[in-house]
Amino acid sequence: MSSSSGLMASLSSSSSARLTSIVSHLSAGDVRPKVVICRHLGPAMPSLLERNDIDIVLWPEDRTCERAWLLENVKGAAGVLVLLGDRVNEELLEAAGPKLRVVSTMSVGYEHIDLPLMAKHNIRVGYTPDVLTEAVADISVMLALMAGRNDGVAYSIVKNGGWSSFAWSPFTFCGPQLSATASSPTRTVGFLGFGRIAQATLARLVPFGITHCIYTGSPNSRPDTTRDAALQAKHNLKVLERVDADRLARESDVLFVLTPGGQETYHLVDAAFLKKMKKMSVLVNTSRGSVVDSDALATALREKWIWGAGLDVVEGEPAISTDHPLVKEPQCVMVPHIGSATFQTRLDMATRAIDNLIGGLFGGEMPAEVGK
Amino acid sequence: MSSSSGLMASLSSSSSARLTSIVSHLSAGDVRPKVVICRHLGPAMPSLLERNDIDIVLWPEDRTCERAWLLENVKGAAGVLVLLGDRVNEELLEAAGPKLRVVSTMSVGYEHIDLPLMAKHNIRVGYTPDVLTEAVADISVMLALMAGRNDGVAYSIVKNGGWSSFAWSPFTFCGPQLSATASSPTRTVGFLGFGRIAQATLARLVPFGITHCIYTGSPNSRPDTTRDAALQAKHNLKVLERVDADRLARESDVLFVLTPGGQETYHLVDAAFLKKMKKMSVLVNTSRGSVVDSDALATALREKWIWGAGLDVVEGEPAISTDHPLVKEPQCVMVPHIGSATFQTRLDMATRAIDNLIGGLFGGEMPAEVGK
Structure with missing residues (x-):
């Protein structure tokens, strides 16, 4: 992480994720992996958005991300951070291409993720148990x-x-x-x-x-x-x-x-x-x-x-x-499925999902990896 | 209790509280004390109603007892069992007359009872703390x-x-x-x-x-x-x-x-x-x-x-x-003041209120007496 971080900082000090994304496409190979974040995760986000060793594409609206947007933006991504509403299936994998190596969901359930398919493609899957x-x-x-x-x-x-x-x-x-x-x-x-x-x-x-x-x-x-x-x-x-x-x-x-x-x-x-x-x-x-x-x-x-x-x-x-x-x-x-709906827990879930994403992205430890 | 019980059983074996009441008025003195119960207390009541050593007058309806009914029926009573809605004040004492010696309320609060007045007249007061x-x-x-x-x-x-x-x-x-x-x-x-x-x-x-x-x-x-x-x-x-x-x-x-x-x-x-x-x-x-x-x-x-x-x-x-x-x-x-509203607790409260009444009536121990 730290090795690429210095390099990227020299390439771009802009805090705009979109601009950063363009810059990353100009850089050689996969030095600065691209990740798609399907939802702004609130107060847990700044630490992620401020990183300059990854190329972040963030769904900009405060609602479930549109499938078409996701399929278009996931192209070339090494990681994707999803929620329960975002299906991770053959369609998504085809759209992403072969660089995808980690899927992180901010949820304890992973019914929306095709696990056998992930295993077949050696894609690591993170989730957020325990904290809720x-x-x-x-x-x-x-x-x-x-x-x-x-x-x-x-x-x-x-x-x-x-x-x-x-x-x-x-x-x-x-x-x-x-x-x-x-x-x-x-x-x-x-x-x-x-x-x-x-x-x-x-x-x-x-x-x-x-x-x-x-x-x-x-x-x-x-x-x-x-x-x-x-x-x-x-x-x-x-x-x-x-x-x-x-x-x-x-x-x-x-x-x-x-x-x-x-x-x-x-x-x-x-x-x-x-x-x-x-x-x-x-x-x-x-x-x-x-x-x-x-x-x-x-x-x-x-x-x-x-x-x-x-x-x-x-x-x-x-x-x-x-x-x-x-x-x-x-x-x-x-009550409408609010079991984990406390500020403390949702913040912990978001943090955990981000940590899983980063861990999977750089081949490090994921705090909560499915099947591990 | 037991000494008067045998006597009363020989005077009347009727299970009708009202008939029993008439019989008791015919008997000499205060051998068989009269009590007024301001509300049917559900499953706790049979043990009380079956006693033949007391003369029971029970408000017959399943709603707060009418004041006029209470004032009329409390005449000559040695005990009265009340709920939060029944005020125990000068008016009630005057209506009851000098035989009143115990007031038992099926409640933990006793704002409805004029405690100094009770003390002045040596009337014992029972309530139902702890059980709720x-x-x-x-x-x-x-x-x-x-x-x-x-x-x-x-x-x-x-x-x-x-x-x-x-x-x-x-x-x-x-x-x-x-x-x-x-x-x-x-x-x-x-x-x-x-x-x-x-x-x-x-x-x-x-x-x-x-x-x-x-x-x-x-x-x-x-x-x-x-x-x-x-x-x-x-x-x-x-x-x-x-x-x-x-x-x-x-x-x-x-x-x-x-x-x-x-x-x-x-x-x-x-x-x-x-x-x-x-x-x-x-x-x-x-x-x-x-x-x-x-x-x-x-x-x-x-x-x-x-x-x-x-x-x-x-x-x-x-x-x-x-x-x-x-x-x-x-x-x-x-929620509408349902803190003690469970079957187990209300039954315990009713039982406690009855035990307090009986204790006070016969000069025995009251399980929960105000000021003791």
């Missing part, structure tokens, strides 16, 4: 509380001016309590998928008096009894156990869906699963919409198979209209 | 998360069908993150009032990565440095310190109002206080609306002195219309 663990764990707890405490209905009543006229009674607005009490001392939290975010969510729930934790793991993964014993001891739980989907459904008071998307997990939470759940239980999905069958969940809420649901993700998002069965369901609270 | 600690701590955490994560706006967008059309960008919907992160490792939580609920809320926040806890205590209370040192060690905090209101306002990232109402705490959170707070801070009030100046808070949110607010209580509730400045404020999330 805390933010998503936070919103998982928030949605569990909101769904249990009837927050959708309660909030609407205040916003619609109905507070003064609703009839209070000792059990109005009551829902199941997330935290344990002296007279109700047992709580079982379940996780469909038990990775980093699930474990961070569990840690947050311990002082709520959670006593039992059960989870299902990927069929491809082996039970890790050593890890589980350590976690159980750390959190002073009566039970921490990997179980099958049947037990997970039957025993969870609050069930968190925290598993990757894709075919393997498609509709794992369907009508049959929901029918097994406790009547007073709450379902939270903060991972991928495709894991939960929306129609089945709407039926489960309407027919009171379960108490409530809190969703940050929904199948088919963002095309979720007011006619969507879950939007119409009062016992469902939904 | 966990439920209110839960909703305090929920509101802190909701206010930080822009939940009011996010939820409304989904409910109004706007998810598909809102323009995503790397910082859309971002708010301050409750939990600490590797790149932002410090979080200060503040408590205006540091009683049971505040301490239960603090415990829940520890795994979110809270590092500093500051609080203000009642001017009448002395600092408890031993307790504080123990809490700091238990939660592994860098700081746990009693501070003045100025520091509380200036240093808190999330500030919880958890102090009793009344004149002493009236508008402690006013414009001057709010102006000192951090621009990215969040205010949560789950205690009494009177502590926070609503107009000042609305201005603070509108003019971005602070980031957001989460309220379970508002001055002047429940008369909160759509014109209320805080209802109109997008960065304010409000």
Whole structure:
């Protein structure tokens, strides 16, 4: 990096990315690699834009970059920084040409990237896991509380001016309590998928008096009894156990869906699963919409198979209209996929995506590389 | 209790409270004390209604009991079980007459009870603290998360069908993150009032990565440095310190109002206080609306002195219309005083209120007696 940096500084001290781009095309070979950035990444950008050892082409508008623009500008690029909306496929690779060696996405998911194709062409792929663990764990707890405490209905009543006229009674607005009490001392939290975010969510729930934790793991993964014993001891739980989907459904008071998307997990939470759940239980999905069958969940809420649901993700998002069965369901609270939407986390994600890009570009270490 | 129980059983085996009441009036003296219950308390009631050593008069409707009915029926009562809406004052005492010896309220607050008057007449007062600690701590955490994560706006967008059309960008919907992160490792939580609920809320926040806890205590209370040192060690905090209101306002990232109402705490959170707070801070009030100046808070949110607010209580509730400045404020999330509204807690409160009533009625121990 540093060797080319001095050279490029002497060629051009302009801060205009576009001008820099022209200059770089005049220079010989690939000394100063070209990168396409599909979106301005806010406060994380200056450190990238000020580099003079790379030729940066930046989508100039504050909206998803146009495909035609991307296909035109990616020609000759050695790296591309994308978001979830930018597909990285055969078409993009053909447009880019043979110099492309790194794709960096500012997201924890990489469904938009054709990984086998990347492997075939020896293109390294960076993503941004880990840094959003805390933010998503936070919103998982928030949605569990909101769904249990009837927050959708309660909030609407205040916003619609109905507070003064609703009839209070000792059990109005009551829902199941997330935290344990002296007279109700047992709580079982379940996780469909038990990775980093699930474990961070569990840690947050311990002082709520959670006593039992059960989870299902990927069929491809082996039970890790050593890890589980350590976690159980750390959190002073009566039970921490990997179980099958049947037990997970039957025993969870609050069930968190925290598993990757894709075919393997498609509709794992369907009508049959929901029918097994406790009547007073709450379902939270903060991972991928495709894991939960929306129609089945709407039926489960309407027919009171379960108490409530809190969703940050929904199948088919963002095309979720007011006619969507879950939007119409009062016992469902939904937010528009904002699990990682905090200033701290998005800044960390942007920084990580830039670091991955730079690492891949110059053959160095990528802080988070897919498959490594 | 048991001595009169056998006697009364022989006088009447009827389970009708009203018939029992007539029978009791025929019996000599105050052997079988009369109690008035101002509201059916749900699943906690059977154990009370089945007792045949007391003469129970129960308001038969599922709404706040009418004052005229109460004044008429309280005549000759030895005990009365009330809710927040039932004023216990000179008028009620005169209507009851000299036999009244216990007032039990199913609430943690007792603003509706004239305590000096009760003391003057040697009437014991029971209430229901403690049992709602966990439920209110839960909703305090929920509101802190909701206010930080822009939940009011996010939820409304989904409910109004706007998810598909809102323009995503790397910082859309971002708010301050409750939990600490590797790149932002410090979080200060503040408590205006540091009683049971505040301490239960603090415990829940520890795994979110809270590092500093500051609080203000009642001017009448002395600092408890031993307790504080123990809490700091238990939660592994860098700081746990009693501070003045100025520091509380200036240093808190999330500030919880958890102090009793009344004149002493009236508008402690006013414009001057709010102006000192951090621009990215969040205010949560789950205690009494009177502590926070609503107009000042609305201005603070509108003019971005602070980031957001989460309220379970508002001055002047429940008369909160759509014109209320805080209802109109997008960065304010409000729920209609449902802090203790869980099945588990309300059942515990009802049970406690009944136990207090029985204890006071027969001169025994009251599980939670005001001033004891």
